[in-house]
Amino acid sequence: MGMYSLATGLSTFNNRSAIKVRVIRSYLVREKKGSADLKSQELVLHDPEGNVIHATIPAKIVPKFSKGFVEGKVYTIKNFYVVSNWHTYKTSMNEYMMQLNHETIYKELRSENFPWFMYRLRPFDSLKGNSELNEKELIDIIGRVVEVYGPQEKKIGGNNARLIDFVLEDAHGQKLTCTFWDDHVNKIQHLYEAPSKDPVIVLIQFCRIKRGLRDGEVKICSSYDVTQVLFNLDYPEFINFRDSLTDIGYQTPMRSIVSLSSFSFTNTMDESSSKSMELTTIKEIYDNDKYGDLWVAARISGIVNPIDWYKITLQVVDMKGNASFLMWDRECQELIGIPATELYEKSNKNNQPLQQITQLVGKTLLFQITAKSDHTSYRNTPFPVLRINNDPQILKEHCSELLKLEDNDCNSNMQISLGDDDFLEGFLSDEAESPIASMPHVAVGDATEGPVKRCLLDQFSSTQSGKKQKEIKEIKVKLEKID
Structure with missing residues (x-):
């Protein structure tokens, strides 16, 4: 290095050091938020070996350096103090930082042959x-x-x-x-x-x-x-x-x-997929005044306001009780798989319940809700939903009884005339239009995961519409039951 020191070789005992660096970052700090009063100018620098060091310029001498320290350019800097790195959140983990003063001199250098270490990307x-x-x-x-x-x-x-x-x-x-x-x-x-x-x-x-x-x-x-x-x-x-x-x-x-x-709150799969997840029941919340963020396995039995696409109130049941859950647009959209703009357009065309929302009835999910004293004192107050998980394996692990009940209640044997084209075509159109059938399971906050799998039978996907059939067949049909 000759006359230049490396960032790792600076000493508090020598304020006549010289260093050759590239400016990674240059920014101004105000005395307080929204204030015009300047507190300092801060620099983040790296030397030829990629060692990063922070530098500060006190407000009173910032005008001295007004024409210098452009991000990406290379400078030589001489005559500065070396002080302890006192920043709480550190741009450099170097024990020391530079403090420029009235005697500090600097000069821009040609940068073609100076290494480029502007970013330290973390996987x-x-x-x-x-x-x-x-x-x-x-x-x-x-x-x-x-x-x-x-x-x-x-x-x-x-x-x-x-x-x-x-x-x-x-x-x-x-x-x-x-x-x-x-x-x-x-x-x-x-x-x-x-x-x-x-x-x-x-x-x-x-x-x-x-x-x-x-x-x-x-x-x-x-x-x-x-x-x-x-x-x-x-x-x-x-x-x-x-x-x-x-x-x-x-x-x-x-x-x-x-x-x-x-x-x-946290929007991640990790916690909700943990084997250590502790579930409570609706009855336990009401009877024992349990408060905080709680996981509940419940089945959607009805939609209170299916027209209100940006927030919906669900009627839910578990094995021992029932309650109202308030689900905001993010959870709703993640579950349905349709962007808010599309739902908005659909809701404006007619003032009818959105099919994509009503199809949620009958689904069993894991809900993380917030429970407060108001919810147990006034039982008509819905619990806000923080997160949702419908991973099949986790559902099987934590709410197998509900899933069995869902299967028993939703499937029944009915005689259906295949001559009723309107009825069958209704199922066909549902299967074609709904994104739920083709999307994988979802944990809220995961952009690549889709909505809950639909609870409809696949038999109708191959039924030929437009042809009247005279014979009557026994077909299992998934009924969406609303309490």
Whole structure:
């Protein structure tokens, strides 16, 4: 290195060091949210070996460097302090950071021969299930946007805040849920308002890792001013990721979803598919005043408001009781497999119950609900649904009795005249139009999983319509029973 030090070789005892670095990130920090008063300018730098170090410029001397430190460019910097890295959320895990001062000098250099280490991308599988993750380290990730949820307004610490949720998918189909705040919302919101048919590749630079307190599931969050969101650039990182998608031919369509934010709860398969899942019954909730987030196995016996597509109240039953569950549009749409825009168009055409919703009657599912004192005191108050799981194996494990009851009640022997074309064609049209028959099981929040399998027999799929049959046959028909 000659006259230049590496980032790993800086010493607090020498404030005359010189370093040659590329600027990874440059951003301003305000005294407080919405304030015009500047607190500092922050830099993230890497040396020729890819070692990353953070640098700070106090507000009073920021004007001295107003013409310098453009992201991606290379500089030599000399005469700076080396101090302890005091940031809580760290762009660099180096023990020290640089602090520029009045004596600091800098100069832009030619960058053609300087190595490019702008991004330190972390694979999704290195985050999931990793108990050694350091949540104070800010990381970089890249993925395709496959779901975008509607922006939300929340009160945080008495202050108004905006957030938006979206889901990224890597080249292997693994997903991460992301929650971005405030100024970052605008960068994502356009994807929600106008979902792209082409792959939208996003590189998130310096984002926070957040692990769920109960389930340990990893989510990604923005981190104040340092987080940066980059879309579909011609950088090597984007090109390599795009090529990996082409190689495997993996294309999950993007979806925009009007819903509650997933920030208040976890939308993942992992917890709900755990063998340690503890279920309670509706009767136990009412009799024992059980409160909190609870899992209940129940069968949908009726739809209170099937016309209200963005939220529906379900009448549900289990082996020992009954209750009302409130299911919001996200869970409803994930279960049905139709985007909100299509449901909205269908509901506007006629003021009739949506067939896609009424077909949910008779389904047995695992619901995670929130139970509060109001629900047990006023039994007509519906329990909000947080998550849904209809994985066949998990249903079989946790609610075999309900499934047996469903099979016994829904299937009966009836004499049906095959000459009744209208009746049979009604089933045929149902089978053709409903997405439920062809989609796999779903856990809410999983963009690649489809809605619940329909509870209809397959016999009618091959029935020839338009021809009257004189003979009468014994056929088992799945009846959707509404209490």
